[in-house]
Structure formats: C-alpha cells, structure tokens
Amino acid sequence: MDNYQIAENFSLLSKLTDIHAENNFKAKSYAIAAFHIEKLPEQLSEIPKEKIASIKGIGESSAKKIIEILETGSLKVLQELIEKTPIGVIEMLNIKGIGPKKISTIWKEMEIESIGELLYACKENRLKLYKGFGEKTQQSVIDTIEFYLSNQGSNLYPQVEAVEPQITAYLQKLFSPENVYLTGSFKRQLEIIDELEYVVNSSIENIKPKFQTANPPELLEENTDSLLYKLLNGLKLRLYSATESFQKKCFFTAGSPEFINDFIFRFPDIDFSAASIADDSAVFKAAGINYIPNCLRETPGIIERAKAAPLPQLIEPADIKGIIHSHSNWSDGSNTLEEMAKAAKEQGFEYLVISDHSKSAFYANGLTEERIQSQHEQVDALNRKLKDFKIFKSIESDILYDGSLDYSNAVLATFDLVIASVHSILKMTEEKAMQRLITAIENPYTTILGHMTGRLLLSRKGYPVDHKKIIDACAANNVVIELNAHPSRLDIDWRQIDYALEKNVLISIDPDAHFIEGFKDTRYGVLAAQKAMVTREQNLSSMGLVEFESFVVKRKALKGLR
Numbered sequence: 344m345d346n347y348q349i350a351e352n353f354s355l356l357s358k359l360t361d362i363h364a365e366n367n368f369k370a371k372s373y374a375i376a377a378f379h380i381e382k383l384p385e386q387l388s389e390i391p392k393e394k395i396a397s398i399k400g401i402g403e404s405s406a407k408k409i410i411e412i413l414e415t416g417s418l419k420v421l422q423e424l425i426e427k428t429p430i431g432v433i434e435m436l437n438i439k440g441i442g443p444k445k446i447s448t449i450w451k452e453m454e455i456e457s458i459g460e461l462l463y464a465c466k467e468n469r470l471k472l473y474k475g476f477g478e479k480t481q482q483s484v485i486d487t488i489e490f491y492l493s494n495q496g497s498n499l500y501p502q503v504e505a506v507e508p509q510i511t512a513y514l515q516k517l518f519s520p521e522n523v524y525l526t527g528s529f530k531r532q533l534e535i536i537d538e539l540e541y542v543v544n545s546s547i548e549n550i551k552p553k554f555q556t557a558n559p560p561e562l563l564e565e566n567t568d569s570l571l572y573k574l575l576n577g578l579k580l581r582l583y584s585a586t587e588s589f590q591k592k593c594f595f596t597a598g599s600p601e602f603i604n605d606f607i608f609r610f611p612d613i614d615f616s617a618a619s620i621a622d623d624s625a626v627f628k629a630a631g632i633n634y635i636p637n638c639l640r641e642t643p644g645i646i647e648r649a650k651a652a653p654l655p656q657l658i659e660p661a662d663i664k665g666i667i668h669s670h671s672n673w674s675d676g677s678n679t680l681e682e683m684a685k686a687a688k689e690q691g692f693e694y695l696v697i698s699d700h701s702k703s704a705f706y707a708n709g710l711t712e713e714r715i716q717s718q719h720e721q722v723d724a725l726n727r728k729l730k731d732f733k734i735f736k737s738i739e740s741d742i743l744y745d746g747s748l749d750y751s752n753a754v755l756a757t758f759d760l761v762i763a764s765v766h767s768i769l770k771m772t773e774e775k776a777m778q779r780l781i782t783a784i785e786n787p788y789t790t791i792l793g794h795m796t797g798r799l800l801l802s803r804k805g806y807p808v809d810h811k812k813i814i815d816a817c818a819a820n821n822v823v824i825e826l827n828a829h830p831s832r833l834d835i836d837w838r839q840i841d842y843a844l845e846k847n848v849l850i851s852i853d854p855d856a857h858f859i860e861g862f863k864d865t866r867y868g869v870l871a872a873q874k875a876m877v878t879r880e881q882n883l884s885s886m887g888l889v890e891f892e893s894f895v896v897k898r899k900a901l902k903g904l905r
C-alpha cells in the first residue's frame with residue numbers, strides 16, 4: 344500500500360471519528376497524520392518500522408496503525424467505524440460545504456441516511472431549522488448534491504425534461520427535424536430515466552463524425568445500431584441509427600422491450616416499409632387494434648385491452664381542479680397561507696387543501712392544538728375574502744408508531760379532511776408497517792392515505808408493504824389513496840394503481856407543495872397516473888369545488904362524524 348492510500352485511510356478515520364462524535368482530539372490527530380503522510384518524500388513501506396513514530400506529525404498511536412495497515416492491508420478501527428455508518432452517510436463526505444460535524448447532525452438529529460433524502464429535506468426547507476445550517480448552506484448543499492447525482496447516471500424525469508428541448512433542437516439542427524425522433528423511456532414518461540433516447544434517420548458512420556466537435560461528448564458504447572454518449576451534464580444520450588426503416592425503428596424503440604416482443608409475436612406480418620405505415624396510428628391500424636398511447640406501451644397486457652375496446656380517455660394536467668396536500672409557513676412551507684391560496688386561485692385552481700404538519704413533526708414545526716385553532720380562524724377570514732375559491736381545513740397527521748393519529752378525536756373533528764402519513768421510524772418490517780397503516784386507514788377521521796411507502800426515488804426504498812391489502816382496507820373504509828406528485832416520491836407507484844381502480848378506490852393526485860412553485864408538480868403525478876390508465880373520474884383532485892365540497896360533507900356523514 345502506498346502513502347497516498349494510507350493517508351486516505353487516516354483521513355476517512357478522522358472524518359468518521361468526528362461523525363460519530365467519539366473523540367475530538369483523536370480525530371484531529373488522524374487528520375494531521377493524513378496530511379503529513381501524503382507529503383512524505385519516502386514510501387512508508389520502505390522506512391524501518393521502529394522509525395515511523397518519530398516522523399513529523401505521526402506519534403506512537405498513528406505509527407501502530409500505519410504498521411497494521413502495512414502488515415494486514417486494512418485498519419480494524421476504521422473497518423468497525425465503517426460498519427457502524429450507513430453507506431449514504433459516508434457518501435455525504437463527497438458533498439462540499441458540509442463537514443463531518445454537520446453530517447453528524449444530519450444523521451443523528453435529522454435521521455437522514457442518504458444523499459437523496461438530504462436533498463429532499465433541503466427542498467422541504469428542513470435543514471435551516473437546525474443550528475449551524477443557514478439558508479446559504481442549504482442552497483449550496485442542494486447545488487452540490489444535484490451535481491453529484493447527475494454524475495451517477497440515473498435521473499428523475501424532470502431533470503431530463505429540463506434539458507430535453509435543447510438536445511432535441513441540437514439534433515434537429517444536425518440531422519434536420521424530420522430525421523430525429525424522441526423515443527424510449529422518456530417518451531413513456533417513466534419516473535426514472537437512465538438514457539435519453541432518439542432515433543436518427545441515418546447510419547452510424549454518418550452520425551458519429553457529427554459529434555467530433557471541439558468539445559466532444561464521451562462515447563461510452565458503439566453498437567451496430569446505436570451509439571451511447573455521456574453528455575457534459577452526466578446525462579446519457581443514446582442515438583439509434585435507422586438504416587432499414589425509420590418508422591420501424593421509431594416504433595420498436597418507443598415501447599418497452601416486453602411490449603415490443605409481444606407485439607412482434609402477435610403481429611409478425613406488418614410491413615413497415617409500406618407507404619401506408621406513416622406513423623404509429625397506422626401501425627396499430629394495420630394490427631387491427633385500438634391506438635395505444637406511448638405512456639402505456641409497457642406491458643403486453645395492454646395489447647389485449649386495446650384489441651377488445653378503445654382505451655379510456657386518460658387524465659390530463661388540466662383536469663386537476665384543486666390543490667390537495669399543501670404546506671404553508673405555519674409548518675415547514677415557505678409561503679404564507681394567503682400567498683398559497685391566492686396563487687392557487689390565480690393559476691385557475693378552485694380550492695386549496697391546507698395540510699400542514701401535525702404536532703409530532705417537531706422538525707417541521709408541526710401544529711399544536713392551539714395553533715390549529717388560530718390557523719382555522721385565519722382560514723375562515725380568508726374564505727370570507729376569497730370569491731369562487733375555498734381553502735379547506737386539513738392536516739397531514741403523522742401516523743404514530745402504534746398507528747394512531749396525532750390528535751384527539753375532538754381535534755380531528757375540526758378538519759374538513761385528514762391526510763394520514765408516516766414520517767418517523769421508517770425502518771420497519773412489513774408486518775409493522777402494515778399494522779401502522781391499516782390502523783390509520785381504519786381510523787374514521789382518515790380521509791386520504793399520504794405517500795403510501797415513504798419512498799424517495801433514487802435514494803430511499805420505502806418501507807415494505809402489501810399494497811393489495813392496503814388497497815382492500817382503503818376500499819373497505821372509504822379512504823382515498825394519494826398519488827403524491829412530487830417527482831421524488833410518485834407514491835403510490837403507478838404500477839400498483841390498477842388494483843386500486845379495480846376496487847373502486849379513488850386516487851388523489853396531490854403536489855405536497857411546500858411553496859407556490861410546488862403546484863407544478865401535480866403534472867408529474869398526472870404523467871404517472873396516465874401510465875396507470877387513470878381517468879379524470881377516478882381522481883379526487885379533479886373534482887370541481889362544488890363536487891369536492893359535497894364529497895367532504897358526504898364522507899363525514901358516511902362515517903357518522905357530523
């Protein structure tokens with residue numbers, strides 16, 4: 344092992360000792376040792392062992408550790424610390440602007456164990472509530488993490504959406520618009536995008552030289568029918584070449600491999616070179632089945648459905664009529680309640696359901712019983728002022744460890760509706776998670792089950808649940824299931840929604856907005872809902888004000904609550 348690697352061991356040892364807040368003095372001495380080891384002109388492996396302790400910056404204790412590393416290839420104390428630390432916490436050391444002390448707070452006090460969770464917490468404004476974390480730190484952490492994650496390969500849909508128009512325009516300039524076709528997982532509106540894919544109506548030999556620019560993107564793969572580039576922002580760009588038939592390549596790359604294989608198996612004789620096959624609809628026509636939109640070309644099952652009957656009219660972003668699930672600066676949101684309501688109204692929404700955090704969410708400035716009362720007074724005053732618009736009183740109540748909600752029934756009764764969500768102790772067995780969720784669903788005050796699994800895409804898996812049993816319980820108790828539209832959540836997963844629809848359980852596409860800008864996230868919820876073939880009628884937030892008002896009243900009556 345060379346000096347550089349040994350120094351790295353000491354540097355990590357110093358940081359982890361700091362993170363575990365074990366011994367300030369030791370952490371410092373390890374850092375000093377690392378600094379001096381890196382600068383040594385001679386390799387430690389070539390220095391007689393008895394002389395190591397007398398090297399500048401290295402004492403008896405560090406010398407022993409160096410010898411252990413040289414003899415065994417590793418360091419026991421370091422291995423033990425690594426084992427005690429979640430991988431995501433160690434990964435945080437890559438983020439500029441937060442040192443071991445801050446990471447320790449993030450992990451131990453905020454209970455955040457991965458970079459993705461940390462990013463989400465920053466975006467929810469949660470970091471600045473802690474000592475030593477200002478607005479500026481929070482922003483620089485956001486910037487660094489976003490840059491770091493973009494270099495890890497996978498992207499959330501909106502990150503790709505933000506750059507797609509420029510890339511498309513660039514390719515169209517190189518190859519002319521009619522020869523460029525956006526395809527693949529982005530076209531299917533998948534929540535996570537590994538590659539942005541296009542079909543180019545040209546040969547590999549012609550495509551390649553076009554990228555020999557002054558600052559060429561890195562070529563990762565060259566196949567017979569495609570090139571894979573890594574762009575400067577870290578995004579992977581795949582270009583399929585279409586030499587045989589442009590239309591065929593477009594169709595075959597747009598659907599998932601599963602869908603396409605089944606399609607070919609069922610309809611082997613479609614002649615893509617025929618003049619009549621000018622676009623996708625012509626392909627489905629030739630196959631004798633109803634049109635299947637791009638977002639639904641995932642599984643073979645859809646082909647059967649499209650054969651039997653036309654597919655239903657999918658929900659559209661414009662079908663969202665109200666903002667359900669929002670936070671104001673009463674808890675951890677950035678805007679005042681009035682600002683949120685006015686903005687929602689201006690944007691054409693008919694109502695706002697204000698659902699700040701409940702009292703157990705102390706990290707998010709959750710509302711005590713007294714503050715709920717004051718908020719309700721403010722809601723009443725605002726509702727007298729706002730015309731053709733209404734604020735509904737709600738709360739995002741923590742589902743406590745035993746499954747109960749965060750307030751007495753008398754307090755819960757003061758809300759128009761209650762969103763019940765799990766926010767603490769996310770590490771659970773399926774058995775425990777199910778017990779908590781089912782208890783909450785059976786609570787007569789629960790109207791909506793918030794973000795069902797607590798997952799954060801690309802960073803946190805979410806606790807294990809049996810989604811069918813949850814849906815059955817929601818059906819039995821008339822509870823709506825949220826499709827949390829935040830692009831990091833999209834929870835419930837669209838792949839599980841078909842069972843909810845089958846059981847006539849309403850979905851609610853909710854932005855979980857922590858500021859006005861967050862209303863826009865409803866769109867990502869709609870894109871996910873489209874993949875599950877959700878219609879406007881199956882979504883709670885598509886109800887207009889009058890219908891929503893009567894939904895609230897009826898639901899309370901049904902539960903004998905009013």
Ligand SMILES: [Zn+2]
Nearest residue numbers: 739764793794
């Ligand atoms: Zn929540």
Ligand SMILES: [Zn+2]
Nearest residue numbers: 668670739855
């Ligand atoms: Zn929320």
